[in-house]
Amino acid sequence: MKPLLRALVLCLFASVLHAAAPALPNILLIVSDDQGWPDLGCIGSKPIRTPTLDRLAAEGVRATSFYVTWPACTPSRGSILTGRYPQRNGLYDMVRNDMTNYGHQFTPDEYAVSPEMTLGLDVQEKTLGNLLGDKYERGVVGKWDMGQARRYLPLQRGFDFFYGIGNNGIDYYTHERYGVHSMFRGNERTKDHLGTYATDAFEQEALRFIKASTKPWLLYLCFNAPHSASSFGADPKDKKDRVGVQCPKEYADAYKDTIPDEKLRRYYGAVTRMDEAIGRIMSQIEAKGQKQNTLTLFMSDNGGSGNGGNAPLKGSKSTMWEGGLRVPFIAHWPAQLPAGRTTDEFLTSLEILPTIQTITDTTFRSETQLDGFDMLPVLKGQRGSQRKHMFWQRRSDIAARVGSWKWVKSAKGGGLFNLAEDLGETTDLSKQAPDKLAELQAAWNQWRQEMDQTPPRGPFRDY
Numbered sequence: 116m117k118p119l120l121r122a123l124v125l126c127l128f129a130s131v132l133h134a135a136a137p138a139l140p141n142i143l144l145i146v147s148d149d150q151g152w153p154d155l156g157c158i159g160s161k162p163i164r165t166p167t168l169d170r171l172a173a174e175g176v177r178a179t180s181f182y183v184t185w186p187a188c189t190p191s192r193g194s195i196l197t198g199r200y201p202q203r204n205g206l207y208d209m210v211r212n213d214m215t216n217y218g219h220q221f222t223p224d225e226y227a228v229s230p231e232m233t234l235g236l237d238v239q240e241k242t243l244g245n246l247l248g249d250k251y252e253r254g255v256v257g258k259w260d261m262g263q264a265r266r267y268l269p270l271q272r273g274f275d276f277f278y279g280i281g282n283n284g285i286d287y288y289t290h291e292r293y294g295v296h297s298m299f300r301g302n303e304r305t306k307d308h309l310g311t312y313a314t315d316a317f318e319q320e321a322l323r324f325i326k327a328s329t330k331p332w333l334l335y336l337c338f339n340a341p342h343s344a345s346s347f348g349a350d351p352k353d354k355k356d357r358v359g360v361q362c363p364k365e366y367a368d369a370y371k372d373t374i375p376d377e378k379l380r381r382y383y384g385a386v387t388r389m390d391e392a393i394g395r396i397m398s399q400i401e402a403k404g405q406k407q408n409t410l411t412l413f414m415s416d417n418g419g420s421g422n423g424g425n426a427p428l429k430g431s432k433s434t435m436w437e438g439g440l441r442v443p444f445i446a447h448w449p450a451q452l453p454a455g456r457t458t459d460e461f462l463t464s465l466e467i468l469p470t471i472q473t474i475t476d477t478t479f480r481s482e483t484q485l486d487g488f489d490m491l492p493v494l495k496g497q498r499g500s501q502r503k504h505m506f507w508q509r510r511s512d513i514a515a516r517v518g519s520w521k522w523v524k525s526a527k528g529g530g531l532f533n534l535a536e537d538l539g540e541t542t543d544l545s546k547q548a549p550d551k552l553a554e555l556q557a558a559w560n561q562w563r564q565e566m567d568q569t570p571p572r573g574p575f576r577d578y
C-alpha cells in the first residue's frame with residue numbers, strides 16, 4: 116500500500132474506533148451527613164422540601180433498601196472510597212477527639228498529636244481517586260474525614276483537588292471544630308470563605324471545579340449538612356447544650372408554618388439549602404452540555420440522628436437498627452438509567468466503587484479484595500441484586516442481614532426480624548425461627564473470620 120493511502124486508511128480506522136468508544140461519563144458522588152432515610156420530600160412522610168433531589172429521583176432511580184457499612188461517619192465514608200468493609204480496610208471506628216465531648220479544649224501542641232491528626236485511612240488502601248487515575252480530573256469538596264495529617268489528605272490519596280474539612284465536623288460559619296480552624300485547600304488550612312455558610316462555600320467550590328474541568332471528572336461532594344454543628348452553647352461541659360444544626364435564618368423560617376420546634380426547623384432548612392446547592396450544580400452540568408452523560412449518585416453517610424425521627428424505621432445513627440444503617444439513595448444518569456424507577460433490591464455503599472470501576476473501564480490492583488459488585492444492571496431493572504448478605508460491627512454491637520432476615524445483638528437491644536414483613540424490627544422471631552437465627556449467627560461468624568484473615572490495616576488493629 117502506498118504511504119499516503121496507508122495513512123488515509125489508518126486515519127479512517129482510528130476515527131471509526133474513536134466513534135465506537137463511548138465517552139467516559141462524568142461522576143458526581145454526593146454524600147450528605149446524618150440525613151435520615153425518610154428525609155426526602157418525594158417520600159412524602161415529612162413536610163421536608165427537597166425539590167432537586169425529588170427531580171433527580173423522578174428522572175432516575177431511587178433505591179429503598181440501600182445500606183451503609185457503619186452507623187456513623189468515618190467508617191461509612193472509608194467504605195465508599197475503598198469499596199471495602201471497614202473491618203477489611205482498617206478504618207472501623209471514628210477518627211475524632213472524644214475529650215472535646217467533655218469540654219476539653221486542645222492546645223495547638225496537644226491537637227497536633229491527638230487522634231484527629233494521627234489517625235486516618237491506612238495509606239496502603241487505594242481510593243476511588245486512585246482507581247480512576249489520570250483518565251479523570253478528580254476532586255473532593257466538603258467533608259473528607261479520612262484523617263488530617265498530610266499523608267491522609269485527598270491530594271495524597273489519588274485526588275487532584277481538595278477544598279473542605281479534614282475532620283468530621285465544624286461550625287458551619289467559623290469552620291472551626293472546637294476552636295481549631297478546620298477548612299483546607301489542598302494540603303494547607305485556608306481561611307478562604309471564612310464566615311460563609313459551609314454549604315454555600317462547598318457549592319461555590321464544586322461549581323468552580325466542574326466549570327474548570329477539561330476532561331472527564333469525578334467530584335466527591337460531601338456536605339457536612341445536615342449534621343449538627345461542632346459548636347458548644349454557653350457551657351462546653353454540658354453535653355445537652357449544643358448548637359445543633361445550623362442554617363441561614365430564612366431557610367429555617369420557611370418551615371415556621373409546619374414545624375413548631377425551632378431546632379428541627381434548622382435541620383429541615385439545612386437539608387433544603389443543600390438541595391438548592393445540588394440544584395445549582397446540576398444546572399451547571401446541564402449548561403456544560405454534560406447532563407446526559409453524568410452519573411450522579413446521592414446518599415447519606417448514615418441514618419438520621421434523631422431530627423424528627425426515622426419512622427417507619429427503628430433506631431437512629433450509631434445503632435444497628437435499620438434507622439442507623441439504611442439511608443436514602445438516588446442514582447441519576449439520563450444516558451443509561453430509566454426515569455422514575457424505584458427499586459427495593461438489597462444494595463449497599465460497597466457497590467459504588469465496583470460500579471464506577473465498570474463504567475470507567477478501570478481496574479484496581481488484582482490483590483485488592485472488593486466487597487461489592489457493579490449495581491448498574493440492578494438499577495436498570497435488568498436483574499435482581501447479587502447481594503445476599505451484609506454484616507455490621509460497631510465495637511460490641513453486631514448485625515447481619517441475610518435475604519430479608521436481620522439479626523441484631525447490641526447494647527440497645529437485639530433479636531431476629533423478618534424485614535419483608537416487619538420493616539420496623541418490632542417482633543423478635545428468635546424463638547419461632549431458631550434455625551434461621553443460627554444461620555445468621557453462623558454467617559456473621561464466618562464473615563468475622565474472613566475479616567480477621569485479611570492483610571492487616573491500621574489504624575486500630577494491633578499488628
Ligand SMILES: [Ca+2]
Binds near residue numbers: 148149188416417
Ligand atoms: Ca454522618
